[in-house]
Amino acid sequence: MWRVTGHDWVVSLLKGSIAEERVSHAYLFTGPPDVGKGTLALNLAQALNCLGEDKPCNECEACRKIFAGIHPDVRMVDLHYQALLRDETPAEQKELRINTIRSITQEAGLKPFEGRRKVFIIQDADRMTTKAANSLLKTLEEPPPHVILLLTASDTRLLLPTIASRCQVFVLRLAPAEIIEEELRLRHGLDAERASLLARLSGGRIGWAICAARDDSILKDREDTLRELAVLPKMGRLDRLDYAQRLVRKSDLMRETLELLLSWWRDLLLIRGGSPETINNLDSAASLEEDAHGYDLWDIVTFVKAIRRTQRELELNVDPRLALEVLMLDLPARSN
Numbered sequence: 001m002w003r004v005t006g007h008d009w010v011v012s013l014l015k016g017s018i019a020e021e022r023v024s025h026a027y028l029f030t031g032p033p034d035v036g037k038g039t040l041a042l043n044l045a046q047a048l049n050c051l052g053e054d055k056p057c058n059e060c061e062a063c064r065k066i067f068a069g070i071h072p073d074v075r076m077v078d079l080h081y082q083a084l085l086r087d088e089t090p091a092e093q094k095e096l097r098i099n100t101i102r103s104i105t106q107e108a109g110l111k112p113f114e115g116r117r118k119v120f121i122i123q124d125a126d127r128m129t130t131k132a133a134n135s136l137l138k139t140l141e142e143p144p145p146h147v148i149l150l151l152t153a154s155d156t157r158l159l160l161p162t163i164a165s166r167c168q169v170f171v172l173r174l175a176p177a178e179i180i181e182e183e184l185r186l187r188h189g190l191d192a193e194r195a196s197l198l199a200r201l202s203g204g205r206i207g208w209a210i211c212a213a214r215d216d217s218i219l220k221d222r223e224d225t226l227r228e229l230a231v232l233p234k235m236g237r238l239d240r241l242d243y244a245q246r247l248v249r250k251s252d253l254m255r256e257t258l259e260l261l262l263s264w265w266r267d268l269l270l271i272r273g274g275s276p277e278t279i280n281n282l283d284s285a286a287s288l289e290e291d292a293h294g295y296d297l298w299d300i301v302t303f304v305k306a307i308r309r310t311q312r313e314l315e316l317n318v319d320p321r322l323a324l325e326v327l328m329l330d331l332p333a334r335s336n
């Protein structure tokens with residue numbers, strides 16, 4: 001059984017290709033962070049090597065080994081893997097380097113050890129350096145017959161077009177809140193109220209919702225961050241610049257914080273636009289309501305655009321400090 005939520009059309013296409021033995025040698029799954037790209041790739045790796053009837057059965061030796069990350073023919077390549085290879089910490093890994101890709105292209109030349117196919121899952125392929133991407137191209141162009149490459153990427157603009165053009169591409173969209181809510185209730189045993197809250201807060205990212213269901217500190221950290229973000233507009237220029245610099249130093253939290261900032265300001269926009277029932281941050285409805293009427297509508301629209309612009313700039317490797325400082329200075333003043 002596929003453990004993928006909200007991407008039924010992709011699953012049925014993949015099932016069909018496996019049943020008819022029309023499997024591509026390379027797939028690229030793109031979509032926002034935590035939308036389920038990695039889970040889908042892992043499930044596909046299982047289905048390709050599954051020994052059971054209804055693939056992936058999740059019960060045979062191959063499925064279990066792949067899920068546990070110990071199958072000799074399925075290699076998960078990500079920044080953690082690279083850290084192990086280089087004997088460094090995961091935090092030191094900013095991009096996927098050529099030596100990491102070389103290690104898998106060499107391994108791809110070997111016959112499968114116990115499975116039917118060798119599968120390489122390259123997570124965050126958009127983080128490959130140009131050299132690394134070029135070295136992967138050769139394998140993508142002429143892969144050994146037993147090799148299948150599964151790439152995931154959040155931002156395809158950072159991928160070489162020649163990489164994407166050699167893969168079958170599936171674009172994964174954010175899942176509707178109802179589907180995530182149902183998943184949390186039925187498969188993860190959450191009560192209706194908590195399932196509904198986490199589904200809305202997730203903004204369509206199933207991976208985030210499942211992590212938050214398992215780990216209470218995620219919601220707590222989120223609340224702390226929201227409190228900080230709420231006072232930003234009341235702070236002076238220097239304090240806001242100082243906040244930008246602190247955020248840059250906590251680089252691993254920078255994207256998540258910006259995502260939260262965006263969800264807050266988008267909710268303000270929804271309230272001012274007369275659709276308060278569709279806000280994401282359900283648990284902060286009262287503060288949002290109060291906040292929304294403190295700003296000019298046009299200022300809210302402009303700032304939502306500024307947050308999106310900043311997110312794009314960060315993905316394109318603009319100096320984060322500069323991008324965040326500009327954003328902090330763009331924060332609108334309250335009109336009352």
Ligand SMILES: [Zn+2]
Pocket residue numbers: 049050051052055056057058059060061062063064
């Ligand atoms: Zn199986």
